Amino acid sequence: MAQGLAELRMYVAPERVQTAQHHWLNRVLTLLAAERLEAGDLTLDQVWRSPQLLVAQTCGYPLMTQLRGEVRVVGRPVYALPNSSAGRHCSLIVARADDPRRGLEAFRGSHGLLNSVDSNSGMNLFRHALAPLQRDGTFFRQVSLTGGHRNSLAAIKAGQGDLAAVDSVTFDYLARDHSEEVAGIKVIGRTAFGPCLPYITRQGEDGAAIRRAMNQALLDLPDVARVLAITDILPADEAEYEVLLDYERQAAAQGLRHL
Numbered sequence: 001m002a003q004g005l006a007e008l009r010m011y012v013a014p015e016r017v018q019t020a021q022h023h024w025l026n027r028v029l030t031l032l033a034a035e036r037l038e039a040g041d042l043t044l045d046q047v048w049r050s051p052q053l054l055v056a057q058t059c060g061y062p063l064m065t066q067l068r069g070e071v072r073v074v075g076r077p078v079y080a081l082p083n084s085s086a087g088r089h090c091s092l093i094v095a096r097a098d099d100p101r102r103g104l105e106a107f108r109g110s111h112g113l114l115n116s117v118d119s120n121s122g123m124n125l126f127r128h129a130l131a132p133l134q135r136d137g138t139f140f141r142q143v144s145l146t147g148g149h150r151n152s153l154a155a156i157k158a159g160q161g162d163l164a165a166v167d168s169v170t171f172d173y174l175a176r177d178h179s180e181e182v183a184g185i186k187v188i189g190r191t192a193f194g195p196c197l198p199y200i201t202r203q204g205e206d207g208a209a210i211r212r213a214m215n216q217a218l219l220d221l222p223d224v225a226r227v228l229a230i231t232d233i234l235p236a237d238e239a240e241y242e243v244l245l246d247y248e249r250q251a252a253a254q255g256l257r258h259l
Contacts (some may be wrong), residue, residue: 002034003056007047010197011057011169012133013150014177020227024206027217027224028055032210052083053202055210060241061120062213063198068238075198075211075233076240081176084167084196087234091121091191092127096156104163104189112140112259113152113161120244122149126165127259131251143259150174150181157184164189172190173229192247199233206234211235 006025012018029036039047043236047056048067055074057068080089103105115122132141133252134184145162146152150173159193170189174182198213201207214233218225225231 002035002054003037003052004202005039005042005047005052005056006034006036006054007044007056008072008087009044009047009057010059011173013170013181014173014179014229016193017173017179020056020224023221023224024214025055026218027221028210028213031216048200050200050229051163053200054205055148055214057197057198057199059197060195060244062118062122063200064238064241065118065246067200069163070203071200072203072205072207073236073238073241074186074201074207074238075232076198078232078234079169079172079196080231080254081172085193085233087236088193088195089121089196090193091125091129092168092171092187093165093189093191094153094156094171094185095163095188096159096242097186099186102188104130107163107188108133108135108139109141110162111142111144111160113144113155114151114166114259115145115146115152115164117145117167120194121167121191122152122165123259124192124244124247127251127256128247129165129189129191130259131254131256134254134256137255137257139256140259145215153181153185156192163188166174169196170204176229190228194244194247195236198236198241208235220221
């Protein structure tokens with residue numbers, strides 16, 4: 001029996017999404033006749049780079065800036081969610097509901113929050129959206145790292161920052177389940193769209209077989225598919241994620257290299 005690391009850690013809230021991913025992944029492994037190796041204390045980056053990787057989900061920006069040529073893209077999901085379409089998603093730019101500012105330009109010179117510096121949804125798309133509004137190469141007076149989109153939402157609500165970009169799948173999952181995490185939050189704008197977060201495997205692995213198993217598992221587990229709001233896993237490759245580097249270049253050309 002084949003063995004490998006199988007980890008889906010990118011979307012873990014609400015809790016029923018995490019539970020559904022667990023059931024989905026178990027069914028995928030059964031269909032592949034594969035045994036899951038325990039990741040233990042491995043970080044996500046270590047999982048992605050492991051020679052034992054079978055399947056994981058990564059972010060499109062680190063795929064292109066850190067993992068390019070080191071992993072194989074399995075596919076990208078199609079989410080049936082309000083701010084996703086045809087295998088693409090965006091980021092929602094959010095502030096506190098009681099903040100009187102409305103447009104993005106009004107937040108120039110404010111305190112920005114990033115989930116991480118290598119995030120596509122929390123940084124790269126955010127930077128692209130703000131680039132036309134920069135002055136002297138900056139937009140924010142101060143930038144803080146939160147470590148995660150849900151942390152960014154909590155920090156906004158607590159007054160620990162003014163503006164953040166939150167992955168639309170994360171936001172829509174929480175909003176769908178009436179989570180308190182999005183209560184008191186307003187959407188200021190939306191970023192450009194990009195391909196949804198890719199599923200990857202190690203080089204040399206049969207990505208097409210994994211994608212077929214993922215799609216079959218969705219058919220086998222319709223209740224799980226509904227919770228995940230995933231209708232299909234589309235074929236994908238690195239070339240489809242080149243647009244994320246285009247966004248980086250466009251922001252730099254407009255004078256905003258860093259947030």
